[in-house]
Amino acid sequence: MSDVTDVTRPARSLRLGRAALAVSFFAQGALFALLVTRIPAIQDRYGIGDGLLPVFLAAVPILAGAGSVVTEQLVRRVRPSVVLRWVQPVVALVLVGLGAGDRMWAAAVTLALFGVCVGGLDASMNMLGVSLQRAYGRSIMLGFHAAYSLGGIVGSVLAWSGAHWHIALVAVYGPFTAVMIPLTLTASRWYRDADDGPGVPGPAGEGPEGNGTQVAMRVLLPLCLVMAFAYIGDSTVSNWSAKYLQDTLHSSDQLSTVPYAVYMVTTLLGRSVGDFGVRRYGAVPVVRLGTVVAVAGFAVVAVAPGAWVGMLGFTLLGFGLCVIVPQTFAAAGRMFPHASDAAIARLNVFNYVGFLVGSPLVGALGDAWSYRGAMLVPMVLVAATLRYATSFGAAGGGYGVGHERPSTVDVG
Numbered sequence: 564m565s566d567v568t569d570v571t572r573p574a575r576s577l578r579l580g581r582a583a584l585a586v587s588f589f590a591q592g593a594l595f596a597l598l599v600t601r602i603p604a605i606q607d608r609y610g611i612g613d614g615l616l617p618v619f620l621a622a623v624p625i626l627a628g629a630g631s632v633v634t635e636q637l638v639r640r641v642r643p644s645v646v647l648r649w650v651q652p653v654v655a656l657v658l659v660g661l662g663a664g665d666r667m668w669a670a671a672v673t674l675a676l677f678g679v680c681v682g683g684l685d686a687s688m689n690m691l692g693v694s695l696q697r698a699y700g701r702s703i704m705l706g707f708h709a710a711y712s713l714g715g716i717v718g719s720v721l722a723w724s725g726a727h728w729h730i731a732l733v734a735v736y737g738p739f740t741a742v743m744i745p746l747t748l749t750a751s752r753w754y755r756d757a758d759d760g761p762g763v764p765g766p767a768g769e770g771p772e773g774n775g776t777q778v779a780m781r782v783l784l785p786l787c788l789v790m791a792f793a794y795i796g797d798s799t800v801s802n803w804s805a806k807y808l809q810d811t812l813h814s815s816d817q818l819s820t821v822p823y824a825v826y827m828v829t830t831l832l833g834r835s836v837g838d839f840g841v842r843r844y845g846a847v848p849v850v851r852l853g854t855v856v857a858v859a860g861f862a863v864v865a866v867a868p869g870a871w872v873g874m875l876g877f878t879l880l881g882f883g884l885c886v887i888v889p890q891t892f893a894a895a896g897r898m899f900p901h902a903s904d905a906a907i908a909r910l911n912v913f914n915y916v917g918f919l920v921g922s923p924l925v926g927a928l929g930d931a932w933s934y935r936g937a938m939l940v941p942m943v944l945v946a947a948t949l950r951y952a953t954s955f956g957a958a959g960g961g962y963g964v965g966h967e968r969p970s971t972v973d974v975g
Contacts, residue, residue, distance in 0.1 A: 577698055580755030584691050585710040587651060587750060590743045591684060592714025593721070594658055597736060598677070599801070600722040604732055605661065609670040617923075619670065623678040624915035630682025631915070635908030637683070638690065643904060644754035647687040651747050654680045655740040662732030686911045690904045692889075693896030694757035697903075702841035708889040709834035716827050757903070778905045782898060785951035786891050787913040792944040793887040794917025795924065796857060796880065799941045800826050802922040803934070804877055807864070811934045814870035822877040829881025837886045846890050846955040854948040857883025861942030865935050887948060888914075894955040 598605075606616055637646055657680060661673040692707045725735035780787075801823060809819035833853075840849045860879030867873035895910045896903040921941065928937035 576753070576755060577695070579753035580691075580695055581699075581703065581706075583750035583753040584688065584695060584755075585707055587647060587688055587747055587754075588692075588707045588710040589714035589717075590651065590747050591654070591681075591688065592711035592716075593718035593739070594655055594714075594743070595681070596715040596718030597722050597739065598658060598661070600719050601726070601732060604726065605670070608665060608732065609667055611667070611670065619674055621919060623674055623681075624919045626675055626678030627682035627685070628912045628915040630679040631686045631908050631911040632682075633679070634683040634686040635905050638687070638904045638908070642756045643687040643690040643694075644751065644756050646683055647691065647754060648748070648751035650680050650683045650687065651751075652744045654684055655744050655747075659733060659736045659740050662736040682911070682915070685914065686908045689892045689911065690907045691754060691756065693892055693903050693907055695755060696893055697757070697896060697900070698755070702838040702846070702893070704889040704893045705834045705837035705841065705886065708885070709831055709837075712827060712831035712834055712885070716824075716831065719824070719827065778899050778902050778909060780909070783895060783906055783909060785954045786895050786898075787910055789887065789948050789951050789954075790891050790910055790913040791917040791920070792941075792947055793884055793891070794914055795921035796861070796884050796917075796941045796945045797888075798918050798921030799925050799938070800877060800880055800884075803925050803929075803937075807934050807938070808870050808873055812867055812870045812873045814873075818870055818874075822874050825874060826877050826881040829878050830885040833882045833885035834889065837889070840886075841890070846894065847952050849886055850890050850955045851949060851952050853883045853886035854945060854952070855883070857887075858942055858946045859883070861938050861945065865938040865942070884945070887945075890955055898954075 602616075602620070605611075611619060634646060654677060657673050657677045661670065661677065664670060664673060688707075692704050696703050721735060721739060724730070725732070804822040804826065805819040808814040808822055809816065837849065840852075856879055860876045860881075860883055863876030863879060864873055865876075867876055892907060892910065895906040899906040924940065925934075925937045928940060
């Protein structure tokens with residue numbers, strides 16, 4: 564009886580850890596969508612002028628990057644699961660505070676706190692995801708990001724409902740937060756850190772050039788660039804798809820809202836099946852295919868003669884970009900198996916670099932040149948991923964075909 568217990572308990576802990584972390588990714592996707600899709604309502608509530616709004620919006624990713632850097636130092640003293648357990652409820656409470664306030668200083672304080680906390684949240688979530696994937700010995704990282712995409716869709720629907728029926732921000736944020744905080748705190752009981760059982764990495768030196776315990780930025784830099792380029796592409800869709808469809812492709816107001824929703828759905832679908840592709844073919848071919856599809860999507864958007872062809876391009880973008888970011892985090896973990904938390908925290912900063920650069924870059928080029936031409940810039944940047952694709956095969960090839968690392972237990 565004891566032998567059976569010893570064998571099954573680690574397997575159950577892995578499955579529970581995976582489910583618990585998926586809940587966290589889902590909650591974060593929903594909370595972030597509830598913020599970004601209601602920016603106009605927040606602007607009206609606080610009386611933030613059009614000239615001041617970009618300052619507020621730029622401050623959030625800058626502070627999120629700072630939060631990620633702080634998290635790198637913090638996880639040297641406490642486990643990533645502890646950071647995630649407590650920072651996620653803070654993010655939710657800050658969102659409620661943002662919906663309830665009405666003074667400019669309140670907006671500044673809550674958005675600043677949201678930025679710092681979301682940096683720690685994103686970093687710690689992906690740290691746990693990478694360590695769980697290592698314990699499983701096969702690709703599961705895309706599944707976590709699929710949960711994030713699903714949360715984003717749910718959050719967007721809730722935000723649309725609030726706007727449609729003119730429900731106050733706090734009346735939307737409050738009940739959702741009242742559900743999410745107990746749910747994530749309960750799930751946090753089963754978060755699984757890297758040293759919580761079998762499947763921990765092997766000896767030092769498993770990473771490139773024997774760098775098992777230190778993160779060499781020159782080795783990590785290709786993945787940092789890929790991360791930034793991917794988020795430049797993502798922010799282009801989230802910030803400019805509606806305007807592009809309406810102003811350049813002359814769609815109706817209603818149709819202009821569809822591309823981002825389609826993009827989110829295709830991102831969810833692509834991530835839901837992406838892990839199977841990585842297991843079958845390896846990370847490098849999957850990332851290359853995703854890059855080619857994303858480049859094709861931008862090309863279709865740039866040359867589209869009308870709205871429906873433009874929507875096809877944004878659909879391709881969802882299927883293409885969706886695999887890049889999760890696999891970038893996973894590749895960083897493989898590069899530095901004994902310093903994966905530090906690698907993830909540093910890599911996560913470039914998430915916000917891309918988000919910060921992408922929207923103003925496309926906007927400035929669109930105003931100075933044309934929005935069709937502006938779409939070619941993220942296309943070229945995303946295409947650069949093909950040059951760095953071999954970085955995704957470091958130290959294990961993504962647990963794909965021919966690279967499966969057997970777990971010490973049957974995790975199902």
